[in-house]
Amino acid sequence: MVPYMGESDETALSFLKKVDLSRFNYPFNFNEITNYLDDIAPGQPAIKAAIDIALHDLWGKIDRKPTWTYFGSKPETMPLSSYTIGIDEVEVVKKKVEEATDFKVLKVKLGRDNDREIIRTIRSVTAAPLYVDANQGWTDKEKALDLIFWLKEQGVELIEQPMDKTDIEGNAWITERSPLPILGDEAVQRFEDVEKARGVYHGINIKLMKSGGMHEAYLMIQKAKSLNMPVLIGCMSETSCATMAAACLAPLCNWCDLDGPFLTTNNPFKRPYFIDGKYALQNEPGLGLEMMPDSRF
Numbered sequence: 220m221v222p223y224m225g226e227s228d229e230t231a232l233s234f235l236k237k238v239d240l241s242r243f244n245y246p247f248n249f250n251e252i253t254n255y256l257d258d259i260a261p262g263q264p265a266i267k268a269a270i271d272i273a274l275h276d277l278w279g280k281i282d283r284k285p286t287w288t289y290f291g292s293k294p295e296t297m298p299l300s301s302y303t304i305g306i307d308e309v310e311v312v313k314k315k316v317e318e319a320t321d322f323k324v325l326k327v328k329l330g331r332d333n334d335r336e337i338i339r340t341i342r343s344v345t346a347a348p349l350y351v352d353a354n355q356g357w358t359d360k361e362k363a364l365d366l367i368f369w370l371k372e373q374g375v376e377l378i379e380q381p382m383d384k385t386d387i388e389g390n391a392w393i394t395e396r397s398p399l400p401i402l403g404d405e406a407v408q409r410f411e412d413v414e415k416a417r418g419v420y421h422g423i424n425i426k427l428m429k430s431g432g433m434h435e436a437y438l439m440i441q442k443a444k445s446l447n448m449p450v451l452i453g454c455m456s457e458t459s460c461a462t463m464a465a466a467c468l469a470p471l472c473n474w475c476d477l478d479g480p481f482l483t484t485n486n487p488f489k490r491p492y493f494i495d496g497k498y499a500l501q502n503e504p505g506l507g508l509e510m511m512p513d514s515r516f
């Protein structure tokens with residue numbers, strides 16, 4: 220759970236105590252279940268996602284089918300997954316890039332005054348395609364646009380959340396002129412935000428910990444497609460449980476940024492199967508999660 224979303228162990232446990240799924244005769248009617256969870260309390264998308272993901276895993280286990288088959292996903296359309304290089308000192312950035320050998324695309328967090336220096340540093344160690352996440356960090360739209368043109372020359376392929384999510388005019392101004400796709404992330408949480416993002420961003424970043432789980436994320440992907448908006452499926456700091464759930468939907472998306480299990484040190488599950496820079500969907504029933512032998516769970 221990410222602190223800025225206002226969730227904690229305490230809020231999650233107190234939410235769970237209010238949930239009674241025995242009221243449903245059929246536990247896989249996700250529209251009804253999503254509405255029921257939203258009626259218990261607004262917000263709290265991560266604990267709602269936990270329930271939704273557990274039910275999707277169970278659904279597949281009962282049917283003896285991999286969960287990804289319910290969404291019409293095809294393993295062969297799985298996009299490459301990027302790996303995030305956080306903002307840090309130049310030497311640390313260099314070291315992180317050199318360690319990320321399993322990944323064929325890198326995501327770079329920008330939004331400070333040394334953006335060009337960070338990109339030049341990364342370019343001194345790799346020619347891999349880059350995704351840039353400005354994390355609402357740019358405050359001057361004209362400067363941001365200049366930078367985006369320069370970033371395109373540096374092999375950057377997309378830009379996430381250039382300006383503050385409340386600056387609709389600034390983000391829309393950049394989107395109209397940008398030579399690279401501009402994606403809304405912080406501005407897009409749940410289904411109703413997809414329509415609001417139209418005209419402000421080219422596309423959207425969906426995360427299960429914002430959408431409240433796989434069901435709503437799937438509806439958001441369908442909605443975005445109907446509006447001709449491309450989709451990046453991303454993650455927070457997550458274990459294999461959440462990113463393997465997101466990977467079930469990733470073949471329906473244009474880009475994938477599911478590096479959580481590769482950046483966490485307390486993952487109770489084995490790492491996802493990852494081949495040639497992509498998640499490799501398996502044929503195990505449900506999500507196919509495997510516990511680490513020394514897991515305390």
Ligand code: MG
Nearest residue numbers: 352354379404
């Ligand atoms: Mg982002």
